[in-house]
Amino acid sequence: MxxxxxxxxxxxxxxxxxxxxxxxxxxxxxxxxxxxxxxxxxxxxxxxxxxxxxxxxxxxxxxxxxxxxxxxxxxxxxxxxxxxxxxxxxxxxxxxxxxxxxxxxxxxxxxxxxxxxxxxxxxxxxxxxxxxxxxxxxxxxxxxxxxxxxxxxxxxxxxxxxxxxxxxxxxxxxxxxxxxxxxxxxxxxxxxxxxxxxxxxxxxxxxKVLPANQATKLGLLAEVSRPEIDVPKVRDILGADVSLAYKLLRYVNSASFYRGQPVESLDYALKLMGRDALASWVAVNLLASLGSTPREQELAFASAVRGRFLALIDKSRPNPCHHGQSICLVGLLSLLDAMLGVPMDKALAGVTIDAAMRQALLGQPSPSRPCLALCRGYEGSPDAQAAQVLSSFGVSAETASRAYFGALAWAAEMFRGSTSRPAPGQIS
Known part of the structure; x- marks a missing residue:
């Protein structure tokens, strides 16, 4: 800025x-x-x-x-x-x-x-x-x-x-x-x-503002316009677009909704806003948005895959420890510095998230750091560090592979309708 x-x-x-x-x-x-x-x-x-x-x-x-x-x-x-x-x-x-x-x-x-x-x-x-x-x-x-x-x-x-x-x-x-x-x-x-x-x-x-995927926004606008919001579905749509998720977190933490409780998941952010405020927010961002560049589309797609992959892995663990969707924020925000073209500490300025997640994204010791290492080191097959994390989680290679390709399919479905869909596996 x-x-x-x-x-x-x-x-x-x-x-x-x-x-x-x-x-x-x-x-x-x-x-x-x-x-x-x-x-x-x-x-x-x-x-x-x-x-x-x-x-x-x-x-x-x-x-x-x-x-x-x-x-x-x-x-x-x-x-x-x-x-x-x-x-x-x-x-x-x-x-x-x-x-x-x-x-x-x-x-x-x-x-x-x-x-x-x-x-x-x-x-x-x-x-x-x-x-x-x-x-x-x-x-x-x-x-x-x-x-x-x-x-x-x-x-x-x-x-x-x-x-x-x-x-x-x-x-x-x-x-x-x-x-x-x-x-x-x-x-x-x-x-x-x-x-x-x-x-x-x-x-x-x-x-620099991260432009959001138009198809994702249209789907989100349709969902929040319903009399009763399907919160899990809205959360999934938001999870497919790091731009919208980032803007939502920034907004919730700069507006009156925030009262000192860290926003650890998109569910919590949606609960704070409520249907009417969320519908207005989505409509404004839809109508005023700019088109994505190919590079931004690729980064957004990779971020969505990472977030979904971590959520599926956590669900597959014998003892899940991240309360379902909350860990997806680590993957979703893991490429934020590349998208904004600034160091991660500046990219996260103004976004209130769980302290462990923030520390991991900033490269500091944190309980969430293994999850970040996993999503960074798993692109269809794990590198040595990602394999070690899977072993410590008690998740087999076969289960991880299903989770990863399931995340790819989910992200592809969420991005369906965009002008071009990036090929997976190109972001490290």
Whole structure:
């Protein structure tokens, strides 16, 4: 992760974060803004809906590591995305939903805004200049971002808009402040929050995102859309795509679901989220995803095989010790450093997993280290270290062979429908 100046060719997403300041204090929060990779520090927006989806899918990853969890995060929402309910996976304690300034506040949209507010979400109105057409939704909005730049040539109107908004009990956020005079007006009017070039420009953050297999995502979306989720099936679909599993773990541990209990399995992550939040999360990541490169497809396939192989081996042991699916995370994440192009310690930053699994992936002594050695050293037949692990597990060579080829068949079935399926046995 880095700025647009030092992004490598591997970077495939960009998002800008623009600080929101307390007028006479520190940073209150950040607004996440759409940017294109390699483009200028300005929004070249394909459409409001696409921009919202890109920020939801990738912007949350961009800020999850290095923004204080107590800071508010503002995200612009198009009318279409709100109607589809794709805000549903956001933590309402942290995220603020910004209603864009050019929406039409008809009766249906007003009712939608009311229902979002009653569901516990905090809303803001963007680029407000006193337009009475927004009066129907103002009762449900907490923050009103008054556009100082648009009203600068009409000081009397600017003051009137501020006075009216404050009188309505709203928290005014002075937007596009650029001069000392703007800040002086904020102080004179008691405006608590401000954002604009007077303080800083948006900072572009770029990084590499693992693109997920499209067929896997479509299958997952179908499953989470059912009235009753088949959790084992959803877990299996996620287990076939390291990109989705990685994003899910990152999200669960950066959102309000996490309460200090290590996420040792995908089952636990799914339990924490629940159906509605999971369905929204999957839909956002599906619609905003990028296509996989052949190299990434091969790595993803090999990771899925490793994870499934370890789960089957553990099930075959006389005394299983990893509670079924939890050990699959070791195999699933074992190639994460290669996928992201960074050392494993950086790849695992922000992902909370069982300490033994983390230690194994980092090459440290760990009870899970033999499992990692097994999946790394077994590609149809075991190397010396993998054979030793199998012996210590009490698993015969024949059983291991069936487990491995069963894992290959399972992964091939899960990846069915992708544009190309990598040949197994090429990743060491």
């Amino acid at each position: 880095g700025s647009d100046q030092n992004c490598t060719l591997d970077c495939n997403y960009a998002v800008a974060r623009h600080p929101i300041y307390q007028v006479d204090g520190g940073i209150f929060g950040y607004e996440l803004l759409y940017r294109s990779v390699g483009g200028p520090n300005a929004a070249i927006i394909p459409s409001d809906a696409e921009a919202t989806l890109a920020v939801l899918a990738d912007g949350i990853q961009a800020i999850s590591r290095d923004i204080d969890a107590n800071k508010k995060i503002f995200i612009n929402f198009s009318k279409e995305i709100l109607e589809k309910g794709y805000h549903g996976f956001l933590d309402p304690e942290r995220f603020v939903i910004e209603v864009l300034e050019h929406v039409t506040c008809d009766a249906a949209f007003t009712e939608l805004v009311r229902s979002i507010r009653e569901a516990g979400y905090v809303l803001a109105l963007d680029d407000y200049v006193g337009d009475p057409s927004f009066d129907p939704i103002l009762p449900y909005v907490r923050y009103v971002k008054v556009d100082f730049l648009a009203l600068r040539d009409d000081p009397a109107r600017l003051r009137a808009v501020i006075d009216t908004t404050l009188a309505a009990g709203k928290t005014v956020l002075a937007e596009k402040v650029e001069t000392n005079e703007d800040i002086a007006l904020c102080r004179a009017k008691g405006i608590p929050l401000a954002q604009g070039y007077f303080y800083s420009r948006p900072q572009v953050v770029t990084a």
